[in-house]
Amino acid sequence: MSILITGGTAGLGYHCSLALARQYPNHRIVIASRSNTNTPSDKINKTLGQTNVEYLRLNLGSLAEVRAFAKTWAEKNYPPIEYLLLNAGLQFPGPLGHTVDGFEQTFGVNHVGHALLFSLLVPHLAHTAHIVITASGTHDPAQKTGMPDAIYSTAEELAHPTGQSLNYAGRQRYTSSKLANILWAYALETRFKELRERKVRDWTVAAFDPGLIPGTGLVRQGSSIELFVWQRVLPKILPLLRLLVSPNIHTPAESGGNLAWLAASDQVKGTSGDYYEGRKKIKSSGVSYQKDKQEDLWMWTVKNIATSPDEIAQFSLKQLS
Template identity: 50%
Template sequence: MSYTRSVLVTGGTSGLGYYAALSLAKKHPDWVIVIASRSDKSQSAASINNTLKQSNTLFLPLNLASLADIRAFVQEWKTRDFPAIQILLLNAALQVPGPVTKTEDGIETTFAIAHVGHALLFHLFFPYLAPRARVVITSSGTHDPAKSKGMPLPEYISAEELARASSPTASEPGRKRYVNSKLANVLWMYALHRRLNNISPDKRPSVSAFDPGLMPGTGLARDAGPFFRWVWYTAFPRMLPLLRWLIDPNIHTAEESGSNLAWVADEAREEEFSGSYFEGRTNIKSSVTSYEEEKQEDLWNWTTKNVSIDEEEKKKFDQLA
């Protein structure tokens, strides 16, 4: 079969990403749906194809914690001769609950996967985006102090501090690094949106950020301690109505949130989608801090400098070339 468009979903082998990929594959059997993660031990791509009685979903390995691996992934993509990318879901994330860990590139792991790796992936894939393509970055309501719900309050000092996790942030809990990475997602979305506005409307990709809500049972807590893993994977999924009543109505199954993510990426009206922050299918205001352009620009400039191999590539990334 000759496919007309591509979709790429990072973290698409489980949870939110899996169900978003499933929804998009079902609606667009003439598109190729690529799910990318470190591994696909559960054969998620085959599961989607078997469920839909189709063959348009495939898996490609991607390690977002390695800038070199991301570049190799894009080279692999080129050899596949996929059609232009219509939807790019920058969805993968994790929490590291213990002491600071860093990637082979010397970047704090949470920030590396949630933001840095996705930013490089976007810049390298920019030439392969279809006209009027859509990019959705999975963030979280925890980026907003007004919606912290027991999580540490996010604090943006600088991109350099988020990346290096030196004193004073090295001693902070892993959950604080997680909420900071989710704030970075929204800051970067607004910085990117401003730059995309310089492209002619008929070709311009658009970008938004998405809060899936709390999703008990998903893989976000895979590195937590035994008791919390039991609560997260066993107790909480059986208590969703109670949790919605006691804590927050924005608590969903991964299937519900995956369907919402697919809807935002594929069906939200263009005038509502571009440069917006969604809680489920509702366009809402993001945190006060996320609108601060000084922080947005600090993050943008640090990112293009540190993911580029040289000044020429940095200029290319800054100009969205």
């Protein structure tokens, strides 16, 4: 079997990859990232005395490159994917920017690229594949994380902002993209449930909040001061932050271990359609349960990542048998 994790070269993704490689020495574990280095995979292999971890380049900000990745995956003839971890994510604090395909860049990377990746890899998923989508508690205004409230009117508005949404702050685009991650996870579960009932596939899905993880590359686009505080100051005062701000603040190793647990633990095996804060199942935001928003995102996504009527039918998951 194979395990694929996006964004696995650093931070929680690296530590998740390490934990899964230790747990599954006979699985082919592929770390996909846009960073041009196989050093993390080599480090894991050396640390564990194994050879089952490798790196493949993946740029989620380009639909063409996502398609090239999927083609490479097929050519390498990897075993079926048992665990698919859609973990990579970026935050752009600055002004509005776009991917090469014209989507707002936060939404484009955090949602659209992952949605296309999943859709193209459907033929390579094991019968009992488990998909985990890394979201964020910042999507939920009730958690009072200090981040701007997520806003979802339509997927089209997130992808191609107009009017007032042109002026949304970069961090608001981030929280909104994380809300989209959860909406899409629930839309997937609607389809997966139908497949399970028909005994076509036994796929399951979960959404994951890793908590605040100072020291990771999430704010790599921030100012020099923000980067210094994030990388140098906050990691040294985690106990104080947990006491004064929130207990949901972790080291990359802690959150990486939690993600590996949610991917492969027997404690969650067979469960689907849930949202986790670390290893605790909780409710996501009220908005995330609105079926009309889940379906708006699903239909928009299928239409905008497919290039033909045949792909629309394929990506809708209606043709599986």
